[in-house]
Amino acid sequence: MNTILLLFGGKSSEYEVSLSSATGAYQNIDRRKYNVLLCGITKDEGRFWLYEDDPQKIADGTWTDGRKFPLSVDLSNGTLSVDRDGTIEHIRPDAVLPMIHGKFCEDGTLQGLFAVAGIPVVGCDCQASAVCMDKAVTKAIVIAETGVRTARGIVVKCVGEACPDEARIKEARREAEAAFGYPMFVKPARAGSSVGVNKVKKPEEFARALKLAFAEDSKVLVEEAINGREIEVAVLEEGGVYTVAHPAEIDCGSSEFYDYETKYISDASSFYIPARIPEAAQEEVRGCAEAIFRALDCRGLARVDFFYTRDGGEIVFNEINTLPGFTPISMYPKMMINDGIAYGALLDRLIGSAIAK
Ligand SMILES: Nc1ncnc2c1ncn2[C@@H]1O[C@H](COP(=O)(O)OP(=O)(O)O)[C@@H](O)[C@H]1O
Ligand SMILES: [Mg+2]
Incomplete structure (x- = not known):
């Protein structure tokens, strides 16, 4: 049985989204196959804790009051140290599953930390994560290496x-x-x-x-400003084999654009899978997503976001997310589910390919 360290929280503006992603992952991971250890990262100080209390307290953030022990990464031999009231215990996870998003989570810093320790992490490595976090660097590579249009x-x-x-x-x-x-x-x-x-x-x-x-x-x-429909494509990579989902579309309704309020608070937006664009355009955008994923040297997973222009039906790359929202109702899993890959199976495949790295 493999031991997986499931990370949640994080010192980032997407802390709350992470609690939902991690709860979804914990509930759906095959626990006959994986021994799951939970690691919470606090929002204010970014402290790492091995969490050993009720997993249901993750979603509403009350996990911070639960039973937990300070966790640190040994910078060499693939182990983590847990401080159990003064007694140091070493654990050796087979892989890290980072159900966390944004700064210090998705930007390569954490991926670099675990790379130094020799522990595989699901998803992109340090370099690809850092590149994809920076929209300017990402666009420069997409322009240089793919023929896909980007906004001037x-x-x-x-x-x-x-x-x-x-x-x-x-x-x-x-x-x-x-x-x-x-x-x-x-x-x-x-x-x-x-x-x-x-x-x-x-x-x-x-x-x-x-x-x-x-x-x-x-x-x-x-x-x-690109006047277009917002299109997203989920890409899964396993040992150099790419699975590219059918695209999704986000309709921001009355909102001017897909801002914070529309993303997380209001219910103005609606989602369509597959996107309401012609079949030929769906195939084209899937091709663009794979080309971009490869050009940026991504691994495991990423959600590639585009616009489909209202006049002319042109595909314009916007940005890429290497740790996209991963609740069972997030766009990335929903696109994969639509293509026949269940949420639990998706997790299993992502973990499997990280361990095989
Ligand atoms: N060049 C652009 N043209 C039209 N809309 C844009 C453009 N850039 C950003 N937006 C709008 O702003 C939203 C958020 O911008 P985005 O680049 O995706 O950053 P974030 O990483 O915060 O999601 C997009 O989903 C889109 O609605
Ligand atoms: Mg975006």
Whole structure:
């Protein structure tokens, strides 16, 4: 029987989503086949705990009051140390299942930590995770290595205290106006959940949007707004064999775009699997998703997001998520379920290919 360390929580804005993803995974993982250890990471301090209390307390966040012991990674021999009230116990998981999202979870930092310790992690390695976390780097590779269209855009970097100053804001605005004009999207390069993302329709709105994006990251993308349907594609990789699901579509309803409120709070949005685009376009977008997944050297899983333009029916790559939401009703598992791969089987295949790495 293999021992799996299931990670949940995390010091990121997607902490709550992770609690749902991890609960779904715990409930559906084959526990006759896997010995599942739970590791909770607190939101405020990012502390790692081996959690040995009721798994039902994960979903609502009350796990932090439960029975748990400090966990640390030994930086060499594939073991983790558990401090049981002063007695150190070593555990040696066969793989880590990171049901966590966003910063310090999905951006390669954690993948690097476990790589140093010699413990396989489900999904992308340190480098591919870091590349995919950065929307500017991702786009550069997609442009260089695939023929897939991306939104025209500029990258604005800002380091230092008085940043961005008025001169820098004006310069960025002029550059974006000359390159593509309004409406534009302004967004942090390395964030998620639409935090810091804003649509800019006129010059007066630019400075505020740029400052909001810089509040999240020191690197910001300003892009032409693409008027299209939002299309997502789930890709599963096992030992160099790729399974690409039929695409899903998100309809944001009355919302201007797929912002935080629409993603997690309001029920304005609706989902369609398969996406309401012609069959030929579905095949094309699946091909684009696989090409992008390969170009970025992804492993295990990723959800590749696109637009399908309203006039012209063109496919435009938007971004990739290497640890997409993984609750049983999240888009990634739903696309796979639609193609006949049950949620539990999906977990089994992901874990199996991580152990085989
Ligand atoms: N260039 C763009 N054109 C049109 N809509 C965009 C563009 N960039 C972002 N959006 C909208 O903002 C949402 C969030 O942006 P996205 O790049 O996916 O970042 P996140 O990582 O936060 O999901 C998208 O789902 C889409 O609705
Ligand atoms: Mg997105």
